Amino acid sequence: MERLIKYFVPEKYILDLEVDKFKKTIGGVVKVSGEAVSDTIKFHAIDFEISKVLVNGIPCEFKNDKKILEISGLEPGAAEIEVSYNGTLNENMQGAYLSTYEYEGKTETIVATQFESHYAREAFPCIDEPEAKAEFDVKISLPEGSDDLVLVNTPSPRMSTYLLAWAIGHFHGKTIKNKHGVEITTYAALNQDIDSVDFANEIAAKSLEFYDDNFGVKYPLDKCIQVALPDFEAGAMENWGLVTYRESMLLVPKSATLGTKKSVALTVAHELSHQWFGDLVTMKWWDDLWLNESFASVMEYYAVDAIFPEYKIWEGFFTGDCLAALRRDSIDGVQSVHQDVNDPEEIATLFDGAIVYAKGARLMLMVIRAMGWDNFCKGIKEYFEEFKYKNTVGDDLWRALNKYADFDVKELMHTFIDKPGYPVISDGKQKRFLLDGEMPESSWPLPKIMEDMSGHYILNLSDKEFEDRLARFDDLSLEEKLRLLIDRDLVSKTELSSSASLLPLVFKFREEMSAAVWSIILTIVSGLKIFFEYDSVEEKKYKEFVKDLVASGISKVGLVAKKDDDENILRLRSILLALDFYAENETNLKKLADLYDSDYEKLNAETRSDILDAKIYVEPDILTEYLEAYKNIADPEIKYDLLLAMTLMKDKTGLLKVMKLLEQPEVVKPQDQFHLFIYLYRNPRVKTEVFEWLTTHWEYVKKMSGDKSLDNYPRYIAGTIKTKEDFDEYLKFFEPLSSEPALARAVEMGKNEINARLKLIESDKDAVTAILNKNGAR
Numbered sequence: 001m002e003r004l005i006k007y008f009v010p011e012k013y014i015l016d017l018e019v020d021k022f023k024k025t026i027g028g029v030v031k032v033s034g035e036a037v038s039d040t041i042k043f044h045a046i047d048f049e050i051s052k053v054l055v056n057g058i059p060c061e062f063k064n065d066k067k068i069l070e071i072s073g074l075e076p077g078a079a080e081i082e083v084s085y086n087g088t089l090n091e092n093m094q095g096a097y098l099s100t101y102e103y104e105g106k107t108e109t110i111v112a113t114q115f116e117s118h119y120a121r122e123a124f125p126c127i128d129e130p131e132a133k134a135e136f137d138v139k140i141s142l143p144e145g146s147d148d149l150v151l152v153n154t155p156s157p158r159m160s161t162y163l164l165a166w167a168i169g170h171f172h173g174k175t176i177k178n179k180h181g182v183e184i185t186t187y188a189a190l191n192q193d194i195d196s197v198d199f200a201n202e203i204a205a206k207s208l209e210f211y212d213d214n215f216g217v218k219y220p221l222d223k224c225i226q227v228a229l230p231d232f233e234a235g236a237m238e239n240w241g242l243v244t245y246r247e248s249m250l251l252v253p254k255s256a257t258l259g260t261k262k263s264v265a266l267t268v269a270h271e272l273s274h275q276w277f278g279d280l281v282t283m284k285w286w287d288d289l290w291l292n293e294s295f296a297s298v299m300e301y302y303a304v305d306a307i308f309p310e311y312k313i314w315e316g317f318f319t320g321d322c323l324a325a326l327r328r329d330s331i332d333g334v335q336s337v338h339q340d341v342n343d344p345e346e347i348a349t350l351f352d353g354a355i356v357y358a359k360g361a362r363l364m365l366m367v368i369r370a371m372g373w374d375n376f377c378k379g380i381k382e383y384f385e386e387f388k389y390k391n392t393v394g395d396d397l398w399r400a401l402n403k404y405a406d407f408d409v410k411e412l413m414h415t416f417i418d419k420p421g422y423p424v425i426s427d428g429k430q431k432r433f434l435l436d437g438e439m440p441e442s443s444w445p446l447p448k449i450m451e452d453m454s455g456h457y458i459l460n461l462s463d464k465e466f467e468d469r470l471a472r473f474d475d476l477s478l479e480e481k482l483r484l485l486i487d488r489d490l491v492s493k494t495e496l497s498s499s500a501s502l503l504p505l506v507f508k509f510r511e512e513m514s515a516a517v518w519s520i521i522l523t524i525v526s527g528l529k530i531f532f533e534y535d536s537v538e539e540k541k542y543k544e545f546v547k548d549l550v551a552s553g554i555s556k557v558g559l560v561a562k563k564d565d566d567e568n569i570l571r572l573r574s575i576l577l578a579l580d581f582y583a584e585n586e587t588n589l590k591k592l593a594d595l596y597d598s599d600y601e602k603l604n605a606e607t608r609s610d611i612l613d614a615k616i617y618v619e620p621d622i623l624t625e626y627l628e629a630y631k632n633i634a635d636p637e638i639k640y641d642l643l644l645a646m647t648l649m650k651d652k653t654g655l656l657k658v659m660k661l662l663e664q665p666e667v668v669k670p671q672d673q674f675h676l677f678i679y680l681y682r683n684p685r686v687k688t689e690v691f692e693w694l695t696t697h698w699e700y701v702k703k704m705s706g707d708k709s710l711d712n713y714p715r716y717i718a719g720t721i722k723t724k725e726d727f728d729e730y731l732k733f734f735e736p737l738s739s740e741p742a743l744a745r746a747v748e749m750g751k752n753e754i755n756a757r758l759k760l761i762e763s764d765k766d767a768v769t770a771i772l773n774k775n776g777a778r
C-alpha cells in the first residue's frame with residue numbers, strides 16, 4: 001500500500017463544507033497547507049467529483065480515479081493546495097454517513113462520521129494516514145432554514161485524520177464540569193430520555209480526573225463531548241474531544257441493569273483513555289494499532305475500579321477478556337498482537353477483539369503488575385511528554401517503561417506481541433498450547449510463574465496436583481480459583497486431559513456462591529454441549545444434569561432480584577437462570593412467565609430479560625406483542641432484551657417469522673443485524689434455515705454490514721458447528737470466499753477451530769456419555 005505522506009506533509013486543513021442531509025450530499029473547498037516533497041503529490045479521495053485544484057492560488061492539472069487525486073507540476077517546498085469537490089453521504093456507517101430515528105411520528109436524520117480506520121477519505125480529500133498529523137478547522141454550512149445542531153471537534157490541535165468527527169442533527173444533552181475544570185456534555189437523540197445521559201457524564205468526569213492524576217499530563221482540551229448515535233457500527237469511537245457511541249454503550253435509562261452500567265462505565269473509560277493514548281500520541285501506522293487498543297483495554301479496568309470499587313470490575317476482566325484471549329489464541333492460524341498490514345481491506349480485520357484488545361490488555365497487565373502501578377505511571381508520563389502531538393512505534397513505549405522497570409520490558413513484550421499463541425507449562429517445561437495438532441516446544445520468556453491470573457500462559461497440572469488444589473479451594477485467592485478452572489477447561493480440550501472429568505468437576509461447585517467462579521462453570525457447561533446432539537436422549541439427560549446443578553443455587557438466590565442484592569448475587573442469579581433456561585426447567589419458566597407485564601418499565605430491571613425469555617418460551621403468541629414493542633420502544637436495553645428473547649423461543653413457526661427481520665433493516669437496524677443473525681443461528685431449531693438464508697443473501701449482507709464486521713459471520717458460525725454435515729456446508733460456502741482479504745483469516749481459523757472440535761467429539765464423546773449415564777457423577 002503506497003503511503004502518500006512521502007509526497008506531501010500536511011500542516012493544516014481548512015474545510016469549508018456544505019452538508020445536505022436531504023440531498024444526501026457533502027462537498028465544498030478543502031484548503032491544505034504543508035510541504036510538497038516532490039513535484040507530483042497525491043491525496044486519498046474516494047468517489048468524489050473534483051471540479052478544481054489550485055496550488056498556491058494557481059489552477060493546476062490533476063487526475064482523479066475516484067480513489068486517488070494526483071496533482072502534478074508542483075515546486076517542492078511549502079504549498080497551499082485548494083480542492084473543490086462534491087461527494088455523497090454514505091449509508092453504511094462509515095465516512096460521513098446518515099443515521100435516522102423516529103420522534104413524535106417523524107423520521108429525524110443525523111449526519112455523523114466514522115473515520116477510523118481509513119474512511120476520512122470518503123468524506124473529504126486528505127492524506128488519510130495516522131502519521132500525517134495536522135491541525136484542522138472545519139466550517140459546516142447547512143441548507144437554508146435548518147435548525148440542526150452542529151457538533152465538530154475543531155479547531156483542533158495536531159491530530160490524525162481518523163480522529164476528526166462531526167455530528168449534525170437534533171439532539172438534547174446535559175453539561176457538567178469536572179473537578180479539574182473540563183466541561184463535559186453528553187448528547188442523545190430526542191427520542192431518548194434526557195436523564196439517560198447522567199451516568200455517562202459522571203463516569204466521563206471521573207475518568208478524566210483519574211487519568212489526569214495518574215498519567216501526569218492533563219487532558220489537553222477544555223471540552224469533552226460525547227454523543228450517542230442511533231446507527232453506529234462499532235461500540236464507540238475515540239474522536240478527540242467528540243467521542244461517538246452506540247446508544248446502548250452510552251445511555252443508562254432508569255430501567256437499566258447494573259450490568260449495563262458496568263459496560264457503559266468501561267466503554268466510556270476506554271474511549272477517554274484514548275484521548276491520551278491514541279489521540280495525543282498516535283501509532284505511526286496501523287500495524288501498531290494494538291498500542292492504542294491494548295492500553296485502552298486495560299486502562300478502562302483501572303479507571304472503573306478506582307471510581308466504582310463496588311463493581312468488582314476486575315472479575316469481569318479475568319472471566320471475560322482473559323478467557324476470550326486464551327480461547328482465541330489457542331487456535332492455529334491466529335494473528336499476533338502486532339501484525340503487518342498492507343492492504344486497506346486488511347486494516348479492517350486487524351480489529352480482532354480477542355487478540356488486539358483482550359490479549360493485548362492481558363499482556364499490558366502482566367507488565368504493569370511486574371513493574372508496579374506507580375513505576376508504570378512514571379514511564380507513561382515521560383512517554384506522553386516526549387511524544388505528545390507526535391507518532392510512535394511500540395519500542396518507544398518500551399523504552400520509556402524500561403527506565404522504571406527492573407526487567408527488560410522490551411524483550412518480554414516483543415516475544416508475546418510479535419508471535420501468536422501462548423505456552424502451556426507441564427512440569428516446568430513449556431510448549432505452545434494448541435487445540436488441534438502437535439504442540440511444538442516453545443521458549444517464551446516468562447516472569448515468575450504465578451498461579452493467579454497474571455501472565456499469558458496456562459498450567460497443566462497433574463491429576464494429583466489438581467485434586468490437591470481442589471481440596472483446599474476455599475483457601476485459594478479468587479484469581480487462583482479462576483486460573484485453576486480456566487486452565488483445566490482448556491487442557492481438557494486436548495490430549496493433555498479428558499473432557500469427561502469436567503462433569504464431576506462442575507458438580508462439586510453446586511453450592512458455590514461466587515459469580516466469578518460460576519461464570520467459568522457456565523463456560524465449562526456450555527463447552528460440554530458439543531457432545532450432545534440436538535433433541536437426543538443424551539441431550540435430555542444432560543439438561544437434567546444442568547437442572548440439578550443449578551437447583552440449590554437458585555433456591556438460595558430466588559428467581560427474582562431483590563432490593564438488597566449485591567453485585568455478586570445479581571450476576572450469580574443471571575448465570576444460574578441462563579443455565580436453568582438451557583435446561584428447559586418448565587416449572588421455573590412458568591413462574592417467570594407469570595411475572596410478565598406488557599409495560600416493560602414496570603418489570604424488575606434485573607430480572608426483565610429472564611421474564612421476557614420465559615414468557616415467549618411458554619407462550620409463543622406473545623411474539624406479535626414483542627414485535628410491535630420492538631418497533632416502538634427507543635430504550636436500547638429493552639430493545640435488546642426483546643430481540644434476544646425472540647431468537648430464544650421454542651416455537652419454530654415463530655422463529656421463522658423472526659428470521660424475516662433479517663431482511664428488514666428498517667425494523668432491526670443494520671448495526672444490530674449480526675446479533676440477530678447469530679442468536680438465531682445458535683438456536684438449533686432453525687440453524688439450518690438461517691445458514692441457508694445467509695448463503696442466498698450474502699451480497700445483501702455484504703452491502704448492509706460495514707466491512708469491519710463481515711468476518712464475524714465465518715468466525716461466529718465456526719464457534720457453533722459440531723457436526724460433519726454442518727462443517728461441509730460451512731466449507732462449501734466460505735472456502736470460495738476466503739480469497740477476500742477481509743475474510744481470509746476468519747475462514748482459515750474457522751476451519752481449524754471446527755476441525756479441532758470434531759476431533760475432540762470423536763475422542764471424548766464415549767467417555768463423557770458414559771459418565772453422564774452413570775448420573776453425571778452426581
Ligand SMILES: [Zn+2]
Binds near residue numbers: 270
Ligand atoms: Zn479503543
